[in-house]
Amino acid sequence: xxxxxxxxxxxxxxxxxxxxEKETEALTHDLQNIIKYISQLDELxxxxxxxxxxxxxxxxxxxxxxxxxxxxxxxxxLALTKEEKDHQIKVPRVL
Amino acid sequence: MKTANKKITAVSLVKEALEKAKKFEKYNVFTFLNSxxxxxxxxxxxxxxxxxxxxxxxAGVPYALKDNFLSPEGPTxxxxxxxxxxxxxxxxxAVEKLEAEGAIMIGRxxxxxxxxxxxxxxxxxxxxxxxxxxxxxxxxxSGGSAAAVAxxxxxxxxxxxxxxxxxxxxxxxxxxxxxxxxxxxxRYGVVAMASSLDCIGxxxxxxxxxxxxxxxxxxxxxxxxxTLPSYYEVENGGNKAEDAACPSDNSSQAALAKSxxxxxxxxxxxxxxxRIGIIKDFDNEAVTPEIREVLKKKCxxxxxxxxxxxxxxxxxxxxxLAVYYIIQxxxxxxxxxxxxxxxxxxxxxxxxxxxEIYDDTRSEGFMPENKRRIMIGNFVLSSGxxxxxxxxxxxxxxxxVKEYEEAFSKCDFILTPVSPNYAFxxxxxxxxxxxxxxxxxxxxxxxxxxVPGLAIPVGKTKDGLPLGLQLVGPRRSxxxxxxxxxxxx
Numbered sequence: 001x002x003x004x005x006x007x008x009x010x011x012x013x014x015x016x017x018x019x020x021e022k023e024t025e026a027l028t029h030d031l032q033n034i035i036k037y038i039s040q041l042d043e044l045x046x047x048x049x050x051x052x053x054x055x056x057x058x059x060x061x062x063x064x065x066x067x068x069x070x071x072x073x074x075x076x077x078l079a080l081t082k083e084e085k086d087h088q089i090k091v092p093r094v095l
Numbered sequence: 096m097k098t099a100n101k102k103i104t105a106v107s108l109v110k111e112a113l114e115k116a117k118k119f120e121k122y123n124v125f126t127f128l129n130s131x132x133x134x135x136x137x138x139x140x141x142x143x144x145x146x147x148x149x150x151x152x153x154a155g156v157p158y159a160l161k162d163n164f165l166s167p168e169g170p171t172x173x174x175x176x177x178x179x180x181x182x183x184x185x186x187x188x189a190v191e192k193l194e195a196e197g198a199i200m201i202g203r204x205x206x207x208x209x210x211x212x213x214x215x216x217x218x219x220x221x222x223x224x225x226x227x228x229x230x231x232x233x234x235x236x237s238g239g240s241a242a243a244v245a246x247x248x249x250x251x252x253x254x255x256x257x258x259x260x261x262x263x264x265x266x267x268x269x270x271x272x273x274x275x276x277x278x279x280x281x282r283y284g285v286v287a288m289a290s291s292l293d294c295i296g297x298x299x300x301x302x303x304x305x306x307x308x309x310x311x312x313x314x315x316x317x318x319x320x321x322t323l324p325s326y327y328e329v330e331n332g333g334n335k336a337e338d339a340a341c342p343s344d345n346s347s348q349a350a351l352a353k354s355x356x357x358x359x360x361x362x363x364x365x366x367x368x369x370r371i372g373i374i375k376d377f378d379n380e381a382v383t384p385e386i387r388e389v390l391k392k393k394c395x396x397x398x399x400x401x402x403x404x405x406x407x408x409x410x411x412x413x414x415x416l417a418v419y420y421i422i423q424x425x426x427x428x429x430x431x432x433x434x435x436x437x438x439x440x441x442x443x444x445x446x447x448x449x450x451e452i453y454d455d456t457r458s459e460g461f462m463p464e465n466k467r468r469i470m471i472g473n474f475v476l477s478s479g480x481x482x483x484x485x486x487x488x489x490x491x492x493x494x495x496v497k498e499y500e501e502a503f504s505k506c507d508f509i510l511t512p513v514s515p516n517y518a519f520x521x522x523x524x525x526x527x528x529x530x531x532x533x534x535x536x537x538x539x540x541x542x543x544x545x546v547p548g549l550a551i552p553v554g555k556t557k558d559g560l561p562l563g564l565q566l567v568g569p570r571r572s573x574x575x576x577x578x579x580x581x582x583x584x
Contacts, residue, residue, distance in 0.1 A: 069318075
């Protein structure tokens, strides 16, 4: 897979980054090397192998669907944001 | 571990630790020193001791907290600009458990931002220095925690290990570092990096201290449903396992028996003699001669003691790093999408609309290595590449899990290098991501398989630089690993 500046610009968009030219260039170079390294997996035969997404031994853990605790109050959480109005987090207009 | 009592006050222990922290300030170990808070807690503990109250097994013991554990004591930054000034209203379960036993956090330690790195050079707050050689890296990402223990500032420190971030810095600084079995210690309140790999663990100077900390910190937590029952405790009594049903003498065989006693199915057999596996695939020029030499010496010593050395072929392990650098960035990209400048932490000043808040905050707030990983993650997950990279890696992960299972049918533990090199010079690899990633060559496969590994200090180079080896066991053999470490050190 060839990584070029266009790929990097697309990935930056997916990642919510605004990159300048110098950064785009550096990341193109770095990602080319990294993708080249991870592509060695092509050598490995995984035909018919089931994927593993997690290694936790337990199948599932159920609990009742109810509030167990409140570690932080609404006020404490709202205090962490830059702008607040009427007990809501304020953001600039979207449209 | 030196705890506070009627003769040694908690205040004196904390003052001593804080003085040492100041003395070693130039090592850049801490992102925050908890001077006031720690002294206040120490006074409280001394008062309780004077009143004759129970003060816990870690009474007045100063410790260092990796700065990706949440607590209201000081800002939790994960050494990243994007979390600058974030003071958490919640406390990590691990922190709660340690402090319930009287431990006192004296400072938050430096790391590679969001634990992305193997040298602690990717920190917004500058690099930490190696405890033994100031010109060298302390390893990473938990470099600050490893240095804090190695410099003797604290008796123990917390760490997180996603691909080697506890074991490698432990070996670079000459201390013990444990990455437990996946799920041993609750991750509630710890900054998430790659959720199928992340583990919480500790740095200590002795195996005994590690055992005590694991006894205290492991166990199920309703706030983290990926936690295993602690095998140190019987379910309803809260006593150590050996008090209830298991043998209690201190031999390593007994430790094995103890762990299989309450771990359900995967603990090693207690058959004699203990068989130690050596991975042949790692005995090549990719590993520095000093490390291969020390491994050989330790094996000879174990043979003399009557242990059997088993040569293992694990041909899939050489792909573990490639698998890791697909799965880990994919999970990183997902976990780090929450940092948007809206709800907490840093927000870019120049942003005008919502889209710009996201883009500018993330562009200014993440370190270059964070960006690399997020972008690789989004690459391997994106349509058209998912099957070739992410799915392929998930399948290869199965082969690695199986390879470990097979290995543990032939031996009880595996002794291997932690990383290919001992501590390298500051700046040596910082501009070459792939060279830095190769540092994780021997450590990542444990996280992929969920098995525990204990980094053990085993010697020094002729220049006095610490050398470490890791002891690897099957899932849930943590306690036996710690016990057996005494045979190797």
